[in-house]
Amino acid sequence: MESSPSGKRRILLAAAFRASIPVLLGYTTLGLAFGFTLVAAGLPWWMSPLMAVFIYAGAAQFMGIGLITGGAGLFEIALLTLLLNARHAVYGLSMLEQFKKAGTWKPYLIFGLTDETYGLLTTVKPPAHIEQAGFYAAVTALNQSYWVVGCTVGSLLGSALAFDARGMDFALTALFIVLLVEQMRAVRRFEPYMAAIAACALALFIAAPRDFLLVALLCAIGFLALLRTRLDGRKSVPASPQGPQGEGEAQ
Amino acid sequence: MTRLFAVVVIMALVTYFTRAVPFLFFSNKKPPAFLDYLQRYIPPVVMTILVFASYKDIEFTQAPFGIPAAAAGVLTALLHFWKRNVLVSIVGGTAVYMVLIRVL
Numbered sequence: 001m002e003s004s005p006s007g008k009r010r011i012l013l014a015a016a017f018r019a020s021i022p023v024l025l026g027y028t029t030l031g032l033a034f035g036f037t038l039v040a041a042g043l044p045w046w047m048s049p050l051m052a053v054f055i056y057a058g059a060a061q062f063m064g065i066g067l068i069t070g071g072a073g074l075f076e077i078a079l080l081t082l083l084l085n086a087r088h089a090v091y092g093l094s095m096l097e098q099f100k101k102a103g104t105w106k107p108y109l110i111f112g113l114t115d116e117t118y119g120l121l122t123t124v125k126p127p128a129h130i131e132q133a134g135f136y137a138a139v140t141a142l143n144q145s146y147w148v149v150g151c152t153v154g155s156l157l158g159s160a161l162a163f164d165a166r167g168m169d170f171a172l173t174a175l176f177i178v179l180l181v182e183q184m185r186a187v188r189r190f191e192p193y194m195a196a197i198a199a200c201a202l203a204l205f206i207a208a209p210r211d212f213l214l215v216a217l218l219c220a221i222g223f224l225a226l227l228r229t230r231l232d233g234r235k236s237v238p239a240s241p242q243g244p245q246g247e248g249e250a251q
Numbered sequence: 252m253t254r255l256f257a258v259v260v261i262m263a264l265v266t267y268f269t270r271a272v273p274f275l276f277f278s279n280k281k282p283p284a285f286l287d288y289l290q291r292y293i294p295p296v297v298m299t300i301l302v303f304a305s306y307k308d309i310e311f312t313q314a315p316f317g318i319p320a321a322a323a324g325v326l327t328a329l330l331h332f333w334k335r336n337v338l339v340s341i342v343g344g345t346a347v348y349m350v351l352i353r354v355l
Contacts, residue, residue, distance in 0.1 A: 085269035092273030167349035196299035
């Protein structure tokens, strides 16, 4: 807001770019793999940039390829996308405070709240005298641009080259494993993992293959509900007064 | 063609919805205690289920006995515990998988 807005913008963009370099490497590579996989599955190349711009969710996009080629119904696609991305709702819960002052950027910041962007926004700080919302928006937009470039180049290369992409779809399994390892670092209780495995075993028996994910997740939520007193230590959480802002919650 | 667009629109709306839910419902009030409890443990549960689901259709009784997927998966996890670099873990695991399904 003071003397040199263009100088400030440069500082902001430079800081945002530095912060986003790890994502630059990850997103262009994963995006390439996505583009290759999409074309190899027989979908037109432009689906890749289209999905990168409007969906912008790596795991969901990979899953989408399989659902489209497998002939899944739209309702099923919606449901599975909901389940797969439910973890993003959790990210938002811890960004409520930070995004409160984001103004016009807020809808885009919410749209761009991917695993990696969330990870960045919770760890990096804007430079001194730089407003947080603009910095967050720059980081988010840079991250998405890497993803769009990766996906586009991947699908173009994939349709131009005779490339044997068999097995590249393992990138999705690898992504899930990486996210699981991250969870194991963050949530050091064995009960949730055991509950999930038990739910999967149960779902294998009681659910039709196509309903596996939904049934397993519902069973796991049931198990979590049963485990609450064990996992949650505190018996009853005193409900804090329902004020207009949940201060002190987000940290 | 129309179906492809419909899929993109639906996946885009649902994805945006999942990211917007907390801002829609809990901007001005605390989430109920049970939801607050669930949100802490849903991510590990979902990721465990997704990894399980990735492996559940693999044929472990016929050659190559699921070895490529199992070995590549273990490698991915070890790489990530060790280096904690998303790129190294995913590219390493996928490359090994692509090699193994061709040689085994």
